[in-house]
Amino acid sequence: MKHFTLIKYICYLALVPFLLTQCRPTEDEKKKEKHYIVATTGMIGDVVKNIVQDRAEVVFLMGPGVDPHLYKATKSDLDKVRRADIVFFNGLHLEAKMADVLTKLAEKKPVYAIEASIAKDKLRMMDNDANSIDPHVWLDVEIWIGATQYIGEKLAQQDSTNADFYRKNTKIYIEKLQQLHQKIKTEISTIPKERRILITAHDALGYFGKAYDIEVKGLQGISTATEFGLKDITELVDFIVKKKIKAVFVETFISQKSLEAVVNGCKEKGHTVVIGGTLFTDALGSKGTPQDSYIGMLESNLKIITSALK
Numbered sequence: 493m494k495h496f497t498l499i500k501y502i503c504y505l506a507l508v509p510f511l512l513t514q515c516r517p518t519e520d521e522k523k524k525e526k527h528y529i530v531a532t533t534g535m536i537g538d539v540v541k542n543i544v545q546d547r548a549e550v551v552f553l554m555g556p557g558v559d560p561h562l563y564k565a566t567k568s569d570l571d572k573v574r575r576a577d578i579v580f581f582n583g584l585h586l587e588a589k590m591a592d593v594l595t596k597l598a599e600k601k602p603v604y605a606i607e608a609s610i611a612k613d614k615l616r617m618m619d620n621d622a623n624s625i626d627p628h629v630w631l632d633v634e635i636w637i638g639a640t641q642y643i644g645e646k647l648a649q650q651d652s653t654n655a656d657f658y659r660k661n662t663k664i665y666i667e668k669l670q671q672l673h674q675k676i677k678t679e680i681s682t683i684p685k686e687r688r689i690l691i692t693a694h695d696a697l698g699y700f701g702k703a704y705d706i707e708v709k710g711l712q713g714i715s716t717a718t719e720f721g722l723k724d725i726t727e728l729v730d731f732i733v734k735k736k737i738k739a740v741f742v743e744t745f746i747s748q749k750s751l752e753a754v755v756n757g758c759k760e761k762g763h764t765v766v767i768g769g770t771l772f773t774d775a776l777g778s779k780g781t782p783q784d785s786y787i788g789m790l791e792s793n794l795k796i797i798t799s800a801l802k
């Protein structure tokens with residue numbers, strides 16, 4: 493009898509590891525357990541990635557060089573947002589052509605607009621029309637810190653298993669953003685005040701200008717969907733000549749042609765202005781480049797602006 497109990501015991505011991513492996517989730521099951529999060533822009537996607545790290549799957553729809561103002565969701569984008577557990581988007585009419593889809597989706601699942609994290613008095617109104625709010629809020633790092641706090645809290649609420657991890661990472665990422673904010677403030681202030689004028693193809697840097705005390709002018713309005721004409725070029729040329737501006741800046745997703753016309757116009761009036769470099773305003777850089785993160789994108793802009801205007 494005793495012998496029989498011993499055999500039973502040995503069999504049980506042998507079974508333990510087997511039972512344990514059976515209880516452990518397979519790689520596929522682990523993947524399914526992870527939340528699938530979709531962000532519209534790379535800047536939002538990058539914040540989410542910094543917070544969730546490998547505890548959730550994150551994708552963003554608008555890749556490098558994409559113009560968000562004219563962006564139309566593809567079928568594969570729509571599949572992604574339908575599959576998503578959580579969706580983050582900018583709002584403020586940035587994703588103009590996707591707004592309806594996102595609003596409808598919000599009735600069925602957690603869909604959050606960064607817009608909701610920003611106090612009204614921080615928003616840059618272009619005129620009294622509600623559709624004319626400048627959407628480029630990510631270019632003021634202080635506003636983006638508020639957005640990060642908001643994203644971190646929503647993620648913690650929606651994925652309670654990882655809430656502490658998400659809150660800890662949110663705090664760490666915000667510390668990095670605070671350092672970035674200070675760095676931009678300090679370095680822009682080293683450009684002599686009369687040379688602190690930033691001219692770009694479209695008016696993306698209004699929040700940047702306000703936050704870091706640099707005058708900003710765009711050939712086109714806040715959306716690339718607005719038209720510009722000869723009058724706009726002539727006015728900008730006169731402004732550059734009058735202020736003796738040294739450099740203008742192109743943007744990754746906009747053709748250089750419009751600003752080349754400005755450069756040539758200045759030349760005809762006897763003033764030399766150069767294209768000071770390419771700024772990353774509305775999308776991250778390609779994967780593997782220094783601009784493939786939000787922080788990298790702003791650091792790259794800072795370097796280009798300070799070296800061209802100083």
Ligand SMILES: [Zn+2]
Binds near residue numbers: 628696714
């Ligand atoms: Zn823009």
